[in-house]
Amino acid sequence: MKRGWNWPIWIGFILAFGGLFSYEWLVQFPLTRDFPWANLLIFAIGAALLFFGLFRAFGSPQRYRGKVFGSILAAVALLLFAFFSYEIFYVLRQVPLSAQAPRLGEKAPEFSLADQNGKTVSLADLLSPNGVVLIFYRGYW
Amino acid sequence: MRSFQKHLSEFESRGVHLAAISVDSSEVSARQCRKMGYTFTFLSDHDRDVIRRYDVLHRGAGPKGEDIARPAEFYIDAGGMVRWVNLTENIAVRARPEEALRAIDASE
Numbered sequence: 648m649k650r651g652w653n654w655p656i657w658i659g660f661i662l663a664f665g666g667l668f669s670y671e672w673l674v675q676f677p678l679t680r681d682f683p684w685a686n687l688l689i690f691a692i693g694a695a696l697l698f699f700g701l702f703r704a705f706g707s708p709q710r711y712r713g714k715v716f717g718s719i720l721a722a723v724a725l726l727l728f729a730f731f732s733y734e735i736f737y738v739l740r741q742v743p744l745s746a747q748a749p750r751l752g753e754k755a756p757e758f759s760l761a762d763q764n765g766k767t768v769s770l771a772d773l774l775s776p777n778g779v780v781l782i783f784y785r786g787y788w
Numbered sequence: 789m790r791s792f793q794k795h796l797s798e799f800e801s802r803g804v805h806l807a808a809i810s811v812d813s814s815e816v817s818a819r820q821c822r823k824m825g826y827t828f829t830f831l832s833d834h835d836r837d838v839i840r841r842y843d844v845l846h847r848g849a850g851p852k853g854e855d856i857a858r859p860a861e862f863y864i865d866a867g868g869m870v871r872w873v874n875l876t877e878n879i880a881v882r883a884r885p886e887e888a889l890r891a892i893d894a895s896e
Contacts, residue, residue, distance in 0.1 A: 740879075742875075742876060745875050748873065761831065762817075764814070765814050778864050780804060783842065783860040784857060785856050
């Protein structure tokens with residue numbers, strides 16, 4: 648008898664990929680920006696499908712395929728999830744302490760820098776009439 | 789940046805400027821502003837001089853291991869006094885313009 652296609656393994660594997668690569672896209676939206684719950688949900692659904700598929704492959708090998716390739720895909724999916732977790736829960740949190748940054752009530756250090764049009768702008772230029780919000784950012788290089 | 793641009797008029801109506809600072813050159817910033825439609829000030833701190841003075845340098849964090857600025861936001865009032873500081877512990881989590889606006893309103 649020809650054994651059936653074990654679709655949960657494939658869909659689960661595709662979801663594991665989706666969980667990783669949708670991060671760049673999902674991070675643009677306020678709802679999914681600060682905590683990657685949507686990515687974790689995609690990974691969770693993928694994991695459930697992979698488990699289900701492997702369960703079928705090992706439980707009824709005469710009916711379903713996937714003992715070998717299912718195990719391989721599940722291992723790759725696990726690696727993708729490990730990489731995602733490492734980036735999100737470790738790398739993104741490696742921010743310097745900035746213990747010497749200006750504090751509340753302190754005078755902000757003066758500076759003057761070129762703006763996007765090449766014009767020199769100093770902190771003093773930015774203060775009137777009601778101050779300035781300085782946004783330090785990583786840059787686009 | 790996008791969200792600050794969206795709320796720019798609310799900062800303007802309070803008489804508050806917005807100025808973004810990074811290690812990007814003026815040319816890179818100009819290109820980025822054109823592409824994204826940013827109309828506030830982008831300052832180029834190529835020497836990391838101001839970034840160091842504000843202690844917001846992130847060593848080796850650039851794509852080729854260069855030193856760049858970590859995300860950080862300050863509201864400085866008309867007298868040059870720091871009135872609000874936001875130092876995130878997660879690069880992906882930045883200050884929202886609403887927080888800055890609340891801080892501005894609270895320090896009137």
